[in-house]
Amino acid sequence: MDKIKIILADDERYSREELRHLLSEYTCIEIADEADNGEGAVMKALKHQPHAVFLDVEMPKMNGMEAAKSLMELKKPPLIIFATAYPQFAAEAFRYEAIDYLLKPYDEEQLKRTVQRIQRLVQPAGSDIGSALPAKLAIETEGEIFYLDPKDILYIYRDEKATKVVTKNESYYTKTLLKDLEAKLAPFRFFRIHKSYLVNLEYAAKLTPWFNGAYQLELTGTKEVLGVSRNYVKALRERLEIH
Incomplete structure (x- = not known):
């Protein structure tokens, strides 16, 4: 299997x-090169044609956002993952179709989910990563396993004891954690609108202001209205709207 080529761009050598x-723990990953500024990241991406680039935000010469914009214009743009100490840039990052936003110091579980997301989105030549992508999501509940088409799932909700998967026709309860389902559904148009809700954006129909900066989201196919945390509103709009 061909490895997934990665470029790391950060002006701090220690980072x-x-x-x-941390990435050396994953046998599927190959660090093709490193850069200490945004301009270097773009130049090395042209040279190596990586599958993904990890970008710091604050870098000299060309910052991470500027570098991401340039990378998106390449003939074969890599996946963008921002890795930074600045949480305030998260919403802006999604303008550049970033697949993840990691905060320093790095959380190993979050990085694991990022690597899984990269694996599911990338199809290196000669590998079976793409072909290994399951066509259905397996949901185990009360000893039975149901296979769901992700396109039929409206939203997923986590309470204290179980995760509820709501489809067009049925609802399923499972012990699988929301974060694990989120990682499995990474190749599809699912988006976290709240710490407890994951929504299929294909069914987004109406976004209405609520209170304290929060919004309510209406979905096609259900009468239930879902709350969107104010921390996710800006990023949600960036994902939904044509620019």
Whole structure:
């Protein structure tokens, strides 16, 4: 199987070394090169044609956002993952179709989910990563396993004891954690609108202001109205709207 080529771009050498070390645990990953500024990241992406680039936000010469914009214009744009100490840029990051936004110091579980997301989105030549992508989502409940088409899922909700998967016709309860389902559904148009809700954006129909900066989201196919946390509103709009 061909490895997934990655470029790391960060002006802090220690941060690059830490991320390189954490990624070395994954045999599917190959660090093709490193850069200490945004301009270098773009130049090395032209040279190596990586599958993904990890970008810091604050870098000299060309910052991470500017670099992401340039990378998106390449003939074969890589996946963009922002890795930074600045949480306030998260909403802006999704303008550049970033697949994830990692905060320093790195959380190993979050990085694991990022790698899984990359694996599901990338299809390196000669590998079976793409062909291995399951066509159906397996949901185990009360000893039975149901196979669901992700396109039929409206939203997924987590309470204290179980996860509820709501489809066009049925609802299913499972012990599988929401974060694990989110990682499995990464190749599809699912988006976290609240710490407890994951929504299929294909069914988004109406977004209405609620209170304290929060919104309510109406979905086609259900009468239930879902609350959108104010921390997710800006990023949600960026994902939904044509620019």
